[in-house]
Amino acid sequence: MPESDTRALAARRLAPLCLMLAVGSVLILLQDGAAGLNTGWEARFGPALSGLYAVAAALLWWRPRHMDAVVGVTLAFTGVYFLGALYEGARRDTAQGLYVVSANAQFLPLIYVGAFIALRRGAVWLSGALYLALLALYGVLYRDIVQAGGAYQQLSGHVWAVLLLVHPGCILALQYITALRGRLQQAEREAHEGKERFLAMLSHEIRSPLQSMLGSIDLLALRLHDDPGRRAVDRLRRAATQLEAHLRDVTEYTRLESPDWRLHEEDTDVAQLVQEVCDQMAPLAEHKRLALHCRLAEAAPGEPPLGIQTLDPVRVRQILINLLSNAIKYTPDGEVTVHAALHTAGARPTRLRIEVADTGIGIDPAQQHRIFEPHVRLEDPRGERVGGSGLGLAVVQRLVQRLQGHIDVDSLPGHGTRFTVTLPLRARGAPPV
């Protein structure tokens, strides 16, 4: 997720908290007011502070981009408010004054925490400035309160001294945690850049020779006329195609974790896309003597035509290729069927449903929840070793999630498996979600 989106999300999460603070501070003011505990400062500026929280909540919700400014100003005003309350409380030699000092003293560390969590810059400055103001006020009050004040004022002075001792520890700990977080983010970025470089290397250094190998294998097949030679070429082609598929899964799986991953939606002829994938996989099915049926809605009476839809054709193609190659791989005999159809609301298509069903080995119900995990490969009940990276379904599930759809599996061991992918469709020309 890009950083601006993350910040916007954080701002939206903070907004309800700010609203709660607005309501909570009003309730405390009312309760303390009823008990006669509010100082003049609190009575005067408390309602303004509650109002500020309400405004901040609205700004965070509707203008999340300005989160730093909104949080910075709100925290700074809150700090000034607490300092004023502490000052006024400490000047009273009464139990009420002591209550005001000890009650308000607790909140200053929360301001430091808020600043370090929500601000990208300036948290140290804000916390440091508040601490210096606390120290300065202590200096101003020292003679009157700590030296010459009454019993309550002296206790307030002690509370204040404790604050001065504890707060630098709070600020340093927060600074340390923030530095660690920064290093962690930096390490994540570097690891990701490493992966990206590796992917680029995979694409350029491996995919290109692999493509030329596949081309040469096809040329070789044209020249060989004897059976053993053809079988050898077939094995070569299968191995190279499998390698290409692993490479594609590893590349896509890594790419899916990238914060820069984007959908590339365009108007797509769905029937053509599905038919192309079926044609591409037909030789594999043929090689295993499986019947491959491609049932498109166009051909079925009563179903709306698939038509042109706005979707990411590369990703939908990859979902279909992975499901179809698994269906062929795990079906020793029988058939594999692809069925694509639309769900409509009135005249508008709302969802695309793609089913890939086979009459293969099936999946044990107890294991079905595991098959979407990366690198999970189930034991083949026939004891055969079939090649695979264990990433095919992990890629499919993540792609389906990114496309905001869902995938279901329905399988009976020994009878076959059906994967159903449902993808939401947006009206053509509508903005991306």
Ligand code: ADP
């Ligand atoms: P693999 O590379 O092993 O095919 P996948 O992630 O594509 O990895 O699939 C995970 C596991 O799910 C497979 O190892 C297999 O056991 C099971 N599986 C997937 N598709 C089917 C299917 N159509 N029929 C039976 N088992 C399947």
